[in-house]
Amino acid sequence: xxxxxxxxxxxxxxxxxxxxxxxxxxxxxxxxxxxxxxxxxxxxxxxxxxxxxxxxxxxxxxxxxxxxxxxxxxxxxxxxxxxxxxxxxxxxxxxxxxxxxxxxxxxxxxxxxxxxxxxxxxxxxxxxx
Amino acid sequence: xxxxxxxxxxxxxxxxxxxxxxxxxxxxxxxxxxxxxxxxxxxxxxxxxxxxxxxxxxxxxxxxxxxxxxxxxxxxxxxxxxxxxxxxxxxxxxxxxxxxxxxxxxxxxxxxxxxxxxxxxxxxxxxxxxxxxxxxxxxxxxxxxxxxxxxxxxxxxxxxxxxxxxxxxxxxxxxxxxxxxxxxxxxxxxxxxxxxxxxxxxxxxxxxxxxxxxxxxxxxxxxxxxxxxxxxxxxxxxxxxxxxxxxxxxxxxxxxxxxxxxxxxxxxxxxxxxxxxxxxxxxxxxxxxxxx
Numbered sequence: 001x002x003x004x005x006x007x008x009x010x011x012x013x014x015x016x017x018x019x020x021x022x023x024x025x026x027x028x029x030x031x032x033x034x035x036x037x038x039x040x041x042x043x044x045x046x047x048x049x050x051x052x053x054x055x056x057x058x059x060x061x062x063x064x065x066x067x068x069x070x071x072x073x074x075x076x077x078x079x080x081x082x083x084x085x086x087x088x089x090x091x092x093x094x095x096x097x098x099x100x101x102x103x104x105x106x107x108x109x110x111x112x113x114x115x116x117x118x119x120x121x122x123x124x125x126x127x128x129x
Numbered sequence: 130x131x132x133x134x135x136x137x138x139x140x141x142x143x144x145x146x147x148x149x150x151x152x153x154x155x156x157x158x159x160x161x162x163x164x165x166x167x168x169x170x171x172x173x174x175x176x177x178x179x180x181x182x183x184x185x186x187x188x189x190x191x192x193x194x195x196x197x198x199x200x201x202x203x204x205x206x207x208x209x210x211x212x213x214x215x216x217x218x219x220x221x222x223x224x225x226x227x228x229x230x231x232x233x234x235x236x237x238x239x240x241x242x243x244x245x246x247x248x249x250x251x252x253x254x255x256x257x258x259x260x261x262x263x264x265x266x267x268x269x270x271x272x273x274x275x276x277x278x279x280x281x282x283x284x285x286x287x288x289x290x291x292x293x294x295x296x297x298x299x300x301x302x303x304x305x306x307x308x309x310x311x312x313x314x315x316x317x318x319x320x321x322x323x324x325x326x327x328x329x330x331x332x333x334x335x336x337x338x339x340x341x342x343x344x345x346x347x348x349x350x351x352x353x354x355x356x357x358x359x360x361x362x363x364x365x366x367x368x369x370x371x372x373x374x375x376x377x378x379x380x381x382x383x384x385x386x387x388x389x390x391x392x393x394x395x396x397x398x399x400x401x402x403x404x405x406x407x408x409x410x411x412x413x414x415x416x417x418x419x420x421x
Contacts, residue, residue, distance in 0.1 A: 010173050010174045010177060011174065011280075012171055012174045012175075012280045012283075012360065012363050013167070013170060013171060013279075013280070014170040014171075015170065015173055028343060029343070029344060030343055030344060033343075040341050041339065041340045041341065042340060042341045042342075042343070043181060043184065043185060043340050043341075043342055043343075043349060044342065044343040044344075044349065045349055045352050045353070067178075067181060067349075067352075067353055067356070069177075069180075069181050069184070071340075076177055076181075078174060078177055078178060078181070080280055080284075080356075081280075
């Protein structure tokens with residue numbers, strides 16, 4: 001048990017998840033990042049992607065954006081919306097891809113946004129398989 | 130002296146009013162439980178968000194270049210006030226309390242010769258300030274058709290505030306809402322959201338932790354601060370929703386009780402005048418019989 005640390009996912013509406021894990025992989029803004037116990041204190045924000053929480057079983061959450069703080073072996077993920085991959089509705093992935101692609105086509109978006117959206121599409125397409 | 134018929138009618142009308150207030154009280158009580166739950170669930174998010182920002186600000190390397198949302202524009206000329214009220218009435222002093230506090234602040238701002246801008250959320254508050262401060266209202270929102278306020282609505286307002294800020298429309302932003310303490314106590318509050326006002330917690334000073342940031346602090350802050358504004362607005366929404374229901378419940382409870390008292394009083398009056406008229410008739414009959 002000593003290898004574990006606590007993970008919390010908090011959305012504006014509720015505390016979505018509070019559990020223990022020995023590894024969490026987060027889609028940090030500058031690349032994926034695996035966090036183990038006794039990681040140094042860290043603050044970062046997330047791009048669209050999957051949070052993978054590894055415990056006795058593996059849990060996956062899809063998020064659009066979020067902020068992460070790791071301190072004292074407590075990983076805190078603040079996000080406006082997180083979805084458990086298993087509880088996806090049938091057409092959620094397809095629809096999200098579609099709306100993201102629409103958004104990408106509109107001309108008045110910054111490079112940063114373009115990067116984030118194309119990233120989101122990639123992740124969603126991976127999920128489809 | 131009202132006639133017996135009049136009294137009867139009044140009793141009936143008060144009773145039916147009582148029925149309505151009783152029903153409203155029950156509905157408010159049911160909604161209150163849910164709203165209260167939501168408010169409590171929403172608290173950790175805004176609290177942790179504030180915490181992260183606090184930690185970030187402590188370790189920011191170059192305060193000169195810190196985002197303006199945090200430090201302010203350096204000016205103190207124009208104020209934006211966001212007034213959050215309900216869309217429905219019949220909830221006691223709920224709307225008036227917010228407006229009273231807001232008006233006090235408006236007066237102060239204007240008397241200091243500063244520019245005042247108002248965003249009104251909710252129709253009831255707008256109605257109350259319209260006469261005196263109507264010309265300062267630049268935007269109004271109403272989410273009347275929404276059953277429950279979600280984070281999206283807070284984000285709409287948050288984005289609007291940020292857009293105005295980036296256009297240099299104001300220097301400071303205040304949020305007016307009712308803080309839900311318990312069912313009978315709601316405290317109207319003015320919270321400053323721009324520049325971000327961060328409460329320092331007392332005991333955390335000593336164990337200052339140096340964080341690793343990815344990407345740089347400034348970039349994270351720039352991403353986080355707009356989110357924080359929406360979060361604070363959302364928190365205010367939730368507190369407001371719970372306060373509204375709590376306030377309505379107490380108001381309707383009082384109304385029901387008052388109606389009950391009124392019915393009692395009217396019934397006594399009714400019985401008394403009924404008795405008086407019977408006595409009068411009896412005297413008439415007896416005196417009629419005697420004269421025969």
